[in-house]
Amino acid sequence: xxxxxxxxxxxxxxxxxxxxxxxxxxxxxxxxxxxxxxxxxxxxxxxxxxxxxxxxxxxxxxxxxxxxxxxxxxxxxxxxxxxxxxxxxxxxxxxxxxxxxxxxxxxxxxxxxxxxxxxxxxxxxxxxxxxxxxxxxxxxxxxxxxxxxxxxxxxxxxxxxxxxxxxxxxxxxxxxxxxxxxxxxxxxxxxxxxxxxxxxxxxxxxxxxxxxxxxxxxxxxxxxxxxxxxxxxxxxxxxxxxxxxxxxxxxxxxxxxxxxxxxxxxxxxxxxxxxxxxxxxxxxxxxxxxxxxxxxxxxxxxxxxxxxxxxxxxxxxxxxxxxxxxxxxxxxxxxxxxxxxxxxxxxxxxxxxxxxxxxxxxxxxxxxxxxxxxxxxxxxxxx
Amino acid sequence: xxxxxxxxxxxxxxxxxxxxxxxxxxxxxxxxxxxxxxxxxxxxxxxxxxxxxxxxxxxxxxxxxxxxxxxxxxxxxxxxxxxxxxxxxxxxxxxxxxxxxxxxxxxxxxxxxxxxxxxxxxxxxxxxxxxxxxxxxxxxxxxxxxxxxxxxxxxxxxxxxxxxxxxxxxxxxxxxxxxxxxxxxxxxxxxxxxxxxxxxxxxxxxxxxxxxxxxxxxxxxxxxxxxxxxxxxxxxxxxxxxxxxxxxxxxxxxxxxxxxxxxxxxxxxxxxxxxxxxxxxxxxxxxxxxxxxxxxxxxx
Numbered sequence: 001x002x003x004x005x006x007x008x009x010x011x012x013x014x015x016x017x018x019x020x021x022x023x024x025x026x027x028x029x030x031x032x033x034x035x036x037x038x039x040x041x042x043x044x045x046x047x048x049x050x051x052x053x054x055x056x057x058x059x060x061x062x063x064x065x066x067x068x069x070x071x072x073x074x075x076x077x078x079x080x081x082x083x084x085x086x087x088x089x090x091x092x093x094x095x096x097x098x099x100x101x102x103x104x105x106x107x108x109x110x111x112x113x114x115x116x117x118x119x120x121x122x123x124x125x126x127x128x129x130x131x132x133x134x135x136x137x138x139x140x141x142x143x144x145x146x147x148x149x150x151x152x153x154x155x156x157x158x159x160x161x162x163x164x165x166x167x168x169x170x171x172x173x174x175x176x177x178x179x180x181x182x183x184x185x186x187x188x189x190x191x192x193x194x195x196x197x198x199x200x201x202x203x204x205x206x207x208x209x210x211x212x213x214x215x216x217x218x219x220x221x222x223x224x225x226x227x228x229x230x231x232x233x234x235x236x237x238x239x240x241x242x243x244x245x246x247x248x249x250x251x252x253x254x255x256x257x258x259x260x261x262x263x264x265x266x267x268x269x270x271x272x273x274x275x276x277x278x279x280x281x282x283x284x285x286x287x288x289x290x291x292x293x294x295x296x297x298x299x300x301x302x303x304x305x306x307x308x309x310x311x312x313x314x315x316x317x318x319x320x321x322x323x324x325x326x327x328x329x330x331x332x333x334x335x336x337x338x339x340x341x342x343x344x345x346x347x348x349x350x351x352x353x354x355x356x357x358x359x360x361x362x363x364x365x366x367x368x369x370x371x372x373x374x375x376x377x378x379x380x381x382x383x
Numbered sequence: 384x385x386x387x388x389x390x391x392x393x394x395x396x397x398x399x400x401x402x403x404x405x406x407x408x409x410x411x412x413x414x415x416x417x418x419x420x421x422x423x424x425x426x427x428x429x430x431x432x433x434x435x436x437x438x439x440x441x442x443x444x445x446x447x448x449x450x451x452x453x454x455x456x457x458x459x460x461x462x463x464x465x466x467x468x469x470x471x472x473x474x475x476x477x478x479x480x481x482x483x484x485x486x487x488x489x490x491x492x493x494x495x496x497x498x499x500x501x502x503x504x505x506x507x508x509x510x511x512x513x514x515x516x517x518x519x520x521x522x523x524x525x526x527x528x529x530x531x532x533x534x535x536x537x538x539x540x541x542x543x544x545x546x547x548x549x550x551x552x553x554x555x556x557x558x559x560x561x562x563x564x565x566x567x568x569x570x571x572x573x574x575x576x577x578x579x580x581x582x583x584x585x586x587x588x589x590x591x592x593x594x595x596x597x598x599x600x601x602x603x604x605x606x607x608x609x610x611x612x613x614x615x616x617x618x619x620x621x622x623x624x625x626x627x628x629x630x631x632x633x634x635x636x637x638x639x640x641x642x643x644x645x646x647x648x649x650x651x652x653x654x655x656x657x658x659x660x661x662x663x664x665x666x667x668x669x670x671x672x673x674x675x676x677x678x679x680x681x682x683x
Binding site: 043044045047048083084178205206207208210211212213215216217219220222223236239240243247248249264267268270 | 508517525602648653
């Protein structure tokens, strides 16, 4: 008898447990909130990328929630830090999808981390929007992967055109990061266009993420006497490269891409980075009303000037919100379709139309480093 | 030719820094037969001590020799303290334990400091305060000799000379050498062995502190994992010169810096780190005791 009571007790516990379980998973999908996952480099060597993007995304999501949310539901943003490591990015994205049951994903800035996360998002059929990964391979992973920025086959040639036509530069040396997909891609597209225009690439030197000494490569570049050095890399290394180039007495103009965009660039690069040019997703001096409105809101909330990563993060979040508002049913498939239909969206970084390859067709902003800030030079497109 | 001379100059600069850190490894090894893996983290903490003390002292607002000397003193003090603490807390309790246990402890301390550093200082790189201004001193054709280059080589040499003087021309140095020779006979002669070992840690860590300031000036990006690779390379430099030998560490460090620079300049930067560890393997095969090491037959 005792045994029987004990057994049934255990059974009932078991039952309760089961009920609890099913109850939980129901809750996750039928919640009064919409779960969105964000992954980024909040710490690590490119920490300002993740932090700025996060601020931009939060600005957009908080505004939506303050206005009542989407379809009466609040958006819950679940943020995961990947420490700037591709394997960590893959791990946190898996966690966001399988444990947090997110409906869509926002991230990453660095192309190699987006490339690590995208196959997982594609496998689980969860739409993912990268705010500012420019390597073309990212969206080629599959039909669930989008981006709201231009791609390197555009950014590289734009910089080549600007160097050749505006700066009248004829000889360029390239210093690229062997370990970064972003750097390799940008180098390839820049080199091709620059040669096409009739310019000369004196040499391509290599380094690796995390290196601190670039003097050997720069000494080799110095003897080639280039007019400019193109450095497709992230701001931490760029700052050090600029310093060492000037220490070696190299006077060539320094050129780069959106990976330079960070307030830390001026800190690490100091005097040496002054006068350098790079292509970016936006400029604070752009007359575009959507841009100015974003800058005003951002300054009100964080009391600092947003960089390009913040603007791209803001746009990625707003493109996603627009898609959420459009769909009749909140499922990953429907959201994916709605994102793919994004057309003429007025974003902080310009007008966004998602093309058939799930990339955004936009113009690039060329900016120059001046007095520890950025001066807007011009916008450029290839048409 | 101009390029070659510039490469030599760059390589010597890099090598001087490796030599400073290699000396710390080699000194501890000479006395304790222990590879103190935590040495690289002492160096990292030295760099961060300047970063944080600058927030109070604002040394980078008045760059110059005074600020530079104050920074070196701060880094040396902090590093000595850290070295002493590590020795007292982690290594001394294991004095009688098998060598392998101490070695594993050393690796543990190293990892503990690396990741505590990430938790406390944050993993993002920080800018090392520029306490000394870099000036263009001499120019031969395209070759630039800058004040930093001379400072690094000069200060390293001075620190090494001071170390040589302390070890070979003072009573304390004699005691340290006695402990290195035989710990038990030294203690029979009335030498306080524990005190001498502590002193060795203080001296080695001080050099790491000097190295931290010099590296910080030259490559102003610091982060909690900055010691990892430079520490490994300095360790290889120490083995290359013959671990336990002071001149060996200096020569090993300079060779290491020079060959690294030449590999990047004339081969490819991909081989940069491969070279360091390739060298280690070659040395261990052909000269197990290193360039200046004494070959000792171990009796069973």
